[in-house]
Amino acid sequence: MYHYNAFDSEFVKLRAAQYRDQLERHLRGELSGEEFRPLRLQNGWYIQRHAPMLRVAIPYGVVSSAQLRTLADIADRYDRGYAHATTRQNFQYNWIDLEDSADVMDALAAVGLHGIQTSGNCIRNVTTDAYAGVAPDEIADPRPWCEIIRQWSTLHPEFATLPRKFKIAVSGAEEDRAAIGWHDIGLQLRKNESGDLGFEVRVGGGMGRTPIAAPVLNAFVPWQDILTYLEATLRTYNLFGRRDNLYKARIKILVKAEGAAFTQAVEAEFATLQARGPAHRLTEAVLSRFSAHFEDKPGVAGVPSHFVATQSIANEDAKAYSSWTKRNLRAHRVAGFKAVALSLKRAGQAPGDMTSAQLRAAADLAERFSAVQSPTGQGGELRVTHEQNLVLPWVREADLPALYLAAKAAGLAAANLGLLSDLIACPGGDFCALANARSLPIAEQLLQRYEDIDELQDIGDIDLHISGCINSCGHHHSGHIGVLGVDKDGQEWYQITLGGSDGSTLSGDTQPGKVVGPSFAADEVPDVVEALINTYLAQRDTSAERFVDALKRLGHEPFKAAANAARRSTARQPVAA
Amino acid sequence: MKLIATNAHQSRASGQKDSKTAENGAVELDLSALNERAALAFDAQLLAQAMIELPFVKAGDGRAYSHAALLRRAGYSGDIRAVGDVTVDYLLLMKRCGFTSAVLRADQNAAVGEQLLAHYERFYQASTGALDLHAPRVLEPA
Numbered sequence: 001m002y003h004y005n006a007f008d009s010e011f012v013k014l015r016a017a018q019y020r021d022q023l024e025r026h027l028r029g030e031l032s033g034e035e036f037r038p039l040r041l042q043n044g045w046y047i048q049r050h051a052p053m054l055r056v057a058i059p060y061g062v063v064s065s066a067q068l069r070t071l072a073d074i075a076d077r078y079d080r081g082y083a084h085a086t087t088r089q090n091f092q093y094n095w096i097d098l099e100d101s102a103d104v105m106d107a108l109a110a111v112g113l114h115g116i117q118t119s120g121n122c123i124r125n126v127t128t129d130a131y132a133g134v135a136p137d138e139i140a141d142p143r144p145w146c147e148i149i150r151q152w153s154t155l156h157p158e159f160a161t162l163p164r165k166f167k168i169a170v171s172g173a174e175e176d177r178a179a180i181g182w183h184d185i186g187l188q189l190r191k192n193e194s195g196d197l198g199f200e201v202r203v204g205g206g207m208g209r210t211p212i213a214a215p216v217l218n219a220f221v222p223w224q225d226i227l228t229y230l231e232a233t234l235r236t237y238n239l240f241g242r243r244d245n246l247y248k249a250r251i252k253i254l255v256k257a258e259g260a261a262f263t264q265a266v267e268a269e270f271a272t273l274q275a276r277g278p279a280h281r282l283t284e285a286v287l288s289r290f291s292a293h294f295e296d297k298p299g300v301a302g303v304p305s306h307f308v309a310t311q312s313i314a315n316e317d318a319k320a321y322s323s324w325t326k327r328n329l330r331a332h333r334v335a336g337f338k339a340v341a342l343s344l345k346r347a348g349q350a351p352g353d354m355t356s357a358q359l360r361a362a363a364d365l366a367e368r369f370s371a372v373q374s375p376t377g378q379g380g381e382l383r384v385t386h387e388q389n390l391v392l393p394w395v396r397e398a399d400l401p402a403l404y405l406a407a408k409a410a411g412l413a414a415a416n417l418g419l420l421s422d423l424i425a426c427p428g429g430d431f432c433a434l435a436n437a438r439s440l441p442i443a444e445q446l447l448q449r450y451e452d453i454d455e456l457q458d459i460g461d462i463d464l465h466i467s468g469c470i471n472s473c474g475h476h477h478s479g480h481i482g483v484l485g486v487d488k489d490g491q492e493w494y495q496i497t498l499g500g501s502d503g504s505t506l507s508g509d510t511q512p513g514k515v516v517g518p519s520f521a522a523d524e525v526p527d528v529v530e531a532l533i534n535t536y537l538a539q540r541d542t543s544a545e546r547f548v549d550a551l552k553r554l555g556h557e558p559f560k561a562a563a564n565a566a567r568r569s570t571a572r573q574p575v576a577a
Numbered sequence: 578m579k580l581i582a583t584n585a586h587q588s589r590a591s592g593q594k595d596s597k598t599a600e601n602g603a604v605e606l607d608l609s610a611l612n613e614r615a616a617l618a619f620d621a622q623l624l625a626q627a628m629i630e631l632p633f634v635k636a637g638d639g640r641a642y643s644h645a646a647l648l649r650r651a652g653y654s655g656d657i658r659a660v661g662d663v664t665v666d667y668l669l670l671m672k673r674c675g676f677t678s679a680v681l682r683a684d685q686n687a688a689v690g691e692q693l694l695a696h697y698e699r700f701y702q703a704s705t706g707a708l709d710l711h712a713p714r715v716l717e718p719a
Contacts, residue, residue: 007699011697011699011701014696014697017696018693018696021693022666025689030686031666034636035636035664035666038636038637039666121637121639151701152701152702154701155697155700155701155702156701156702157642157669157670157671157673157674157700157702158639158642158643158646158670158674159639159642160639160642160670161637161638161639161642161667161670162639235643235646238639238640238642238643239640239643239644243637243638243640276650
């Protein structure tokens with residue numbers, strides 16, 4: 001992983017000091033709430049329903065065990081003993097007092113963490129494939145590019161007050177595991193016919209009330225020019241993006257409204273920048289310097305590919321272990337290694353939530369089983385996934401039984417990756433001031449209803465996504481089954497959508513799901529989901545046909561009929577969606 | 578960067594008003610039409626001005642940062658002055674985009690502004706105020 005140099009470390013400390021000054025001026029009354037707001041937002045501090053929410057940046061989802069321990073300490077000292085992994089690979093807290101916020105920033109800065117640009121109308125923390133650098137299907141490692149973009153976008157003076165927030169995602173693999181089509185800019189590493197590396201650049205995707213899959217703006221930008229191309233795109237957006245209407249301010253609206261004129265404007269600016277000469281291109285030397293941070297450490301080489309378990313699995317654990325190895329392991333670029341997901345989806349805890357004990361347990365697991373990246377053997381590496389789980393990217397196959405047993409003891413061994421209970425959910429109305437409805441009780445009911453691993457495996461791969469409002473933090477638009485909280489006469493209602501896609505091979509081209517019908521009452525939602533699942537189970541052609549494939553083959557009608565048949569309170573007086 | 582108190586600020590004499598010069602002398606770049614990229618090619622008369630005022634029409638409207646950067650790219654070497662809703666917390670961004678002076682809003686404390694301008698010594702992007710601000714350089718190892 002990228003290791004901070006003296007400049008990086010100093011920079012986040014200076015940022016924490018800058019924030020402390022802003023907070024103090026605010027508390028002294030010298031900086032109004034309205035004027036403090038954008039400043040605190042760009043350090044990750046929202047004001048929520050009960051207390052401020054802090055979003056901590058985990059750059060492209062890569063976090064060290066030492067950083068996880070600090071997150072655990074902050075959870076204990078300043079919050080209520082837990083933190084929450086987000087769909088943008090960050091961590092959030094929900095209960096920290098604003099008066100403590102500057103101290104928290106100092107504690108984060110001590111281990112190279114911060115909340116820079118995790119909120120506000122700026123370039124947000126860049127995201128990528130949680131399996132970056134270890135996946136066998138990579139065209140190129142996206143991590144050096146993510147780090148280059150992190151540095152380029154951090155306190156970039158021209159793009160600090162954009163019309164609206166701006167999210168960039170990078171994928172380096174054949175399979176898109178970063179949902180890049182849903183981003184303001186989605187970058188896909190590609191090689192052209194000559195074998196040169198570059199990026200397919202998609203611009204203007206986003207969820208919210210106007211879900212749009214990002215169209216391709218440029219099919220191949222040479223890697224040397226990618227920052228210039230980002231700059232041209234951002235400048236065009238900064239100059240021409242709408243600032244008169246919050247709901248039309250995202251770049252997706254500009255791209256859609258202007259069409260070819262937008263593309264021409266970006267290309268013209270790009271050409272102008274390119275004409276300024278080679279100083280504006282990235283060089284091999286720069287790329288090498290960044291790539292060096294992500295080279296395999298000596299511990300990765302020379303591991304025998306044959307399986308010699310360091311610990312054995314007792315008979316009573318054999319079945320569960322087998323399920324876990326089937327679901328939660330991912331192939332690795334290096335023979336003898338696996339990437340292992342630690343599921344954060346289990347009944348009794350909100351999706352993505354981790355107690356401080358679990359944070360420390362995950363740090364322990366990373367140090368024991370995913371530490372080959374460190375020359376000293378100290379400090380394990382983890383990834384936060386877009387689906388709100390953790391990944392240990394450097395696990396020796398021989399260690400899998402020992403890892404499983406340790407993860408199980410820590411409550412981190414649910415074998416449900418990609419299954420129905422591996423659902424995505426935002427914090428919803430329990431925490432968020434924007435939400436129209438609660439997400440977590442719906443998630444909890446579904447997690448309780450679907451705990452049987454055999455049943456979950458029979459249902460197979462499926463994306464269930466829950467958002468508490470149209471801002472779509474729970475990515476309902478991209479769920480095969482999407483659940484959206486809506487407010488009607490002060491009551492909680494839920495829209496159900498079908499057939500959304502995150503752009504993966506399983507889900508198909510990036511697209512929003514289609515609404516099933518009028519909204520459902522909260523207590524109907526688990527039954528509706530069950531009716532959809534049962535329809536799939538009854539009508540699939542073989543057990544190999546997955547939910548999303550059956551949906552495509554059968555069309556939405558049989559599913560809609562089943563959903564509507566599950567109505568009780570909304571049966572007589574359907575409420576308009 | 579020169580900080581100017583509101584009461585000491587005399588708006589530029591507007592003798593040579595053209596389509597790009599508003600009543601108060603602040604330059605208003607006509608950038609409304611995306612497909613009229615010529616709007617971004619500044620004319621010689623504008624670039625000959627000793628000082629150009631760029632307005633921050635409201636907090637959070639960051640277009641003037643790009644305007645300043647583009648003026649510097651076009652070779653403008655005179656004073657670029659921030660006017661309008663100018664508060665101390667944004668001075669550093671302004672300076673780094675090529676502004677060389679700012680008229681602070683009446684309630685702002687210039688001393689705080691000076692401190693904030695000096696808070697960071699180095700940045701991830703190419704260096705301050707230079708014409709090549711936007712060269713996509715990333716920092717050399719410290």
